[in-house]
Amino acid sequence: EIVLTQSPGTLSLSPGERATLSCRASQSVSSSYLAWYQQKPGQAPRLLIYGASSRATGIPDRFSGSGSGTDFTLTISRLEPEDFAVYYCQQYGSSPTFGGGTKVEIK
Amino acid sequence: QVQLVQSGAEVKKPGASVKVSCKASGYTFTSYGISWVRQAPGQGLEWMGWISAYNGNTNYAQKLQGRVTMTTDTSTSTAYMELRSLRSDDTAVYYCARGWELLDAFDIWGQGTMVTVSS
Numbered sequence: 043e044i045v046l047t048q049s050p051g052t053l054s055l056s057p058g059e060r061a062t063l064s065c066r067a068s069q070s071v072s073s074s075y076l077a078w079y080q081q082k083p084g085q086a087p088r089l090l091i092y093g094a095s096s097r098a099t100g101i102p103d104r105f106s107g108s109g110s111g112t113d114f115t116l117t118i119s120r121l122e123p124e125d126f127a128v129y130y131c132q133q134y135g136s137s138p139t140f141g142g143g144t145k146v147e148i149k
Numbered sequence: 150q151v152q153l154v155q156s157g158a159e160v161k162k163p164g165a166s167v168k169v170s171c172k173a174s175g176y177t178f179t180s181y182g183i184s185w186v187r188q189a190p191g192q193g194l195e196w197m198g199w200i201s202a203y204n205g206n207t208n209y210a211q212k213l214q215g216r217v218t219m220t221t222d223t224s225t226s227t228a229y230m231e232l233r234s235l236r237s238d239d240t241a242v243y244y245c246a247r248g249w250e251l252l253d254a255f256d257i258w259g260q261g262t263m264v265t266v267s268s
Contacts, residue, residue: 043211077254079194086244086261087186087194092254099256130194134252137210138184140194 044069044133046141054149061118063144065131070111072135078107078116081143082127090129091116121146151175153183153245153259160265161235168231169262171245178226179203182248184255185219185230187241197243199251200228208251235266 045068055061065076074094079087089098091107094114104119118125126148131141156170171183185197198209200219207219218231228245243262246255 075252075254079255086258087246087255088258089254089256092256098254132194132254134248134254136252137208138196138252140186140196142193 044071044136044139046131046133046139048129048131048141048144050144051142052145052147054147055121056149057121057123059121061116061121061125061146063116063118063129063131063146065109065114065116065141067112067114067133071114071133074110075133075135076107076109076114077132077134078105079130079132080125080127081130087130118146151247151257153247153257155243155245155259155262158263158265160267163236163266163268165235165266166231166233167235167264168229169243169245169264171228171230171259173202173226173228173247176247178221179223180249182250182253183219183221183228184246184248185217186244186246186255188244188261189238189241192241195241197230199248201250202228232264235264237266240264240266 047066049064076094078091081087095107128143128145154172179202182201184199200207220229245259247257
């Protein structure tokens, strides 16, 4: 099983700032099969990024994904009020697993 | 619009079984698979398994093997997840999510079903 470790656990930022979230895998993720999801309280997760860097339908271009192998990054270029949420990475190159999440909170 | 609508909340006693449904609409059901993901209160996401709506092939998470069964009814475009021998640590919100195949991201999610296991 591939273990995904997300850091930091919590990110305290102000609207308009840049957010950089990290996801590290215990072994190489096949074919960059890495996704990012956003989850708000009481809601289901929403797909943001798939294939490490492709934005899902309807996702604003302030969200971008990068990385390969074992190190991946989600960047939110300028935080909007609706972006404060928990973010999860997921690998689906083998039996799917999720990271523990990063909470982006208002500073 | 494309959506997955799940059945309502359940309360079960330890040792019982629960069956959660997930009705798909707005797309060709048999062209995709359905994964099930659960989230214990205040915790992260755990993948439980996947079923192909095309041919019924399944792939279950190792830790749930023997306790979980996933099925589909193509006549009603509905997927089901049954979990047996429930324990208190099975208390969670259970989500269904659409993926093209087993190794795919989940682009559409159901609203979630809260399952509480308590004596």
